Amino acid sequence: MFTLPDYIFPDFTAALFKNAPSVRTMPAPLDGVVPENFYATTIYPEYFKIHDTWQLMSESRMDCVVVITDDLPQAIEFRNVKKGDSVVVGRQESAENGVYVDHFAFAKKQNKGDNFSFRTSNSRETAYxxxxxxxxxxxxxxxxxxxxxxxxxxxxxxxxxxxxxxxxxxxxxxxxxxxxxxxxxxxxxxxxxxxxxxxxxxxxxxxxxxxxxxxxxxxxxxxxxxxxxxxxxxxxxxxxxxxxxxxxxxxxxxxxxxxxxxxxxxxxxxxxxxxxxxxxxxxxxxxxxxxxxxxxxxxxxxxxxxxxxxxxxxxxxxxxxxxxxxxxxxxxxxxxxxxxxxxxxxxxxxxxxxxxxxxx
Structure with missing residues (x-):
């Protein structure tokens, strides 16, 4: 029987998160153009501190910019950015800039086996x-x-x-x-x-x-x-x-x-x-x-x-x-x-x- 793995949220009561500043934004200067030092999205869960509250972006996509609309973070393709949109700036990912990327969201530690081993990736010889x-x-x-x-x-x-x-x-x-x-x-x-x-x-x-x-x-x-x-x-x-x-x-x-x-x-x-x-x-x-x-x-x-x-x-x-x-x-x-x-x-x-x- 298949079951989904549990997702463990970051501990936002930790000092790292409580002391972090809120996310910074700048207005887009033109349609399809974003400010210098813009933040670009990844494939992982990303949190943005908005008015002292950490919010997960619910609909993500890599290589997008983040626009804050109605106090919610949204991943927007460059071509869809409109002049005046509030675009997140800053390229830190560990809360220093009000942005936190959970790189190991669903990663599981290997319970057994050695650090060195053969056939750890799939190939034409892999048994499936x-x-x-x-x-x-x-x-x-x-x-x-x-x-x-x-x-x-x-x-x-x-x-x-x-x-x-x-x-x-x-x-x-x-x-x-x-x-x-x-x-x-x-x-x-x-x-x-x-x-x-x-x-x-x-x-x-x-x-x-x-x-x-x-x-x-x-x-x-x-x-x-x-x-x-x-x-x-x-x-x-x-x-x-x-x-x-x-x-x-x-x-x-x-x-x-x-x-x-x-x-x-x-x-x-x-x-x-x-x-x-x-x-x-x-x-x-x-x-x-x-x-x-x-x-x-x-x-x-x-x-x-x-x-x-x-x-x-x-x-x-x-x-x-x-x-x-x-x-x-x-x-x-x-x-x-x-x-x-x-x-x-x-x-x-x-x-x-x-x-x-x-x-x-």
């Missing part, structure tokens, strides 16, 4: 049996108590079984929001119409004659219908990830790229519009699972804090990066998303494992 068991327990818990965000690369749709498995998880309530690009949706719908992805049969892996037309034919049909909803209704689409999301009213953020064909209806052509749409969900996400998509994984990781405040309870955010490349999962850690858990495996096998071991 226990990791899978923990993930099954977590997802069962989160289905009832959390908000599960999935970040999908198109490889999920390149195999019949993994596509079916992802659709099954949507229908079974294990998906609260989905983030992907134009390709994931295109090839999922292509699989319905032609049983191919990029012209290759999703079961036999046979390359179909003239199959390179399939994805752009799919895009054309979707654009002609004007929306996923109209496409699904017109062509009576009962299978696949997009159909499952539409029928279960699961929000999708599809972010376009410079190389996209079409794109499909509902794909965000503007990167910042996509970022704003995704942040609606990273603000709520309690578990994030990223599958075989390096750039979307890093983007999501950089927008997701290590904690959430749910009904007044501070809890960790669980972040999984699943890819067959060690480089990809390590790249996420290099970019500052230190709370991520790596599983290095083929994503099709990963999806089938989840479907087979999670209850309906």
């Amino acid at each position: 049996s226990r990791d899978y068991d923990r993930l099954y327990e977590l997802l069962e818990f989160e289905r009832e108590n959390g908000y599960i965000l999935w970040v999908l690369g198109p490889a999920v749709t390149f195999d019949q079984d993994s596509r079916n498995a992802m659709s099954h998880l949507v229908n079974s309530g294990y998906v609260d929001a989905l983030f992907a690009g134009n390709a994931l949706a295109t090839h999922d719908l292509e699989s319905h119409f032609f049983n191919t992805a990029l012209g290759q049969d999703i079961y036999s892996k046979e390359n179909i004659s003239m199959g390179h037309y399939h994805h752009i034919e799919t895009i054309n049909r979707a654009r002609n219908c004007g929306s996923f909803e109209n496409l699904i209704e017109k062509y009576k689409i009962e299978d696949g990830i997009i159909s499952a999301c539409i029928k279960n009213k699961i929000p999708m953020v599809l972010a376009g790229s410079i190389r996209d064909d079409g794109p499909l209806p509902s794909v965000y052509a503007n990167a910042y519009d996509a970022q704003d749409a995704l942040r609606v969900h990273t603000k709520k996400a309690t578990t994030v699972i990223c599958l075989a998509t390096q750039l979307h994984t890093i983007a999501t990781g950089n927008m997701t804090p290590s904690y959430q405040v749910v009904d007044g309870v501070v809890r960790p955010v669980y972040f999984y990066s699943v890819d067959i490349s060690e480089f990809v999962v390590n790249k996420l850690k290099d970019r500052g998303s230190l709370s991520s858990k790596a599983i290095i495996t083929n994503v099709q096998d990963f999806m089938v494992n989840l479907q087979r071991n999670l209850p309906e």
Whole structure:
């Protein structure tokens, strides 16, 4: 049975906190411009002393500035700062400047083992049996108590079984929001119409004659219908990830790229519009699972804090990066998303494992 770890709040009666000054602010000089010596956010729980009271920022994101509004700290992207906003300044993180970062919020001391040991990080040689068991327990818990965000690369749709498995998880309530690009949706719908992805049969892996037309034919049909909803209704689409999301009213953020064909209806052509749409969900996400998509994984990781405040309870955010490349999962850690858990495996096998071991 999965249980959340307890969060121990800092002892704000200690002299370190009682003697600390209140946080300092300066007005933003222009829209999208902040004062010199601004404070930038991390992924960890951050407290700000406002009118002699330490307050936890409830909706965080790394690499933002902090604006005090109605005596509450808010993480705001640089581009969204307005002239005159009260921006926190000062770069100390240990209460000296009215700011305290709880770097070890959910860290647990190792109870056994030596300081020197082998195989302390995940690699292609790692055994993941226990990791899978923990993930099954977590997802069962989160289905009832959390908000599960999935970040999908198109490889999920390149195999019949993994596509079916992802659709099954949507229908079974294990998906609260989905983030992907134009390709994931295109090839999922292509699989319905032609049983191919990029012209290759999703079961036999046979390359179909003239199959390179399939994805752009799919895009054309979707654009002609004007929306996923109209496409699904017109062509009576009962299978696949997009159909499952539409029928279960699961929000999708599809972010376009410079190389996209079409794109499909509902794909965000503007990167910042996509970022704003995704942040609606990273603000709520309690578990994030990223599958075989390096750039979307890093983007999501950089927008997701290590904690959430749910009904007044501070809890960790669980972040999984699943890819067959060690480089990809390590790249996420290099970019500052230190709370991520790596599983290095083929994503099709990963999806089938989840479907087979999670209850309906």
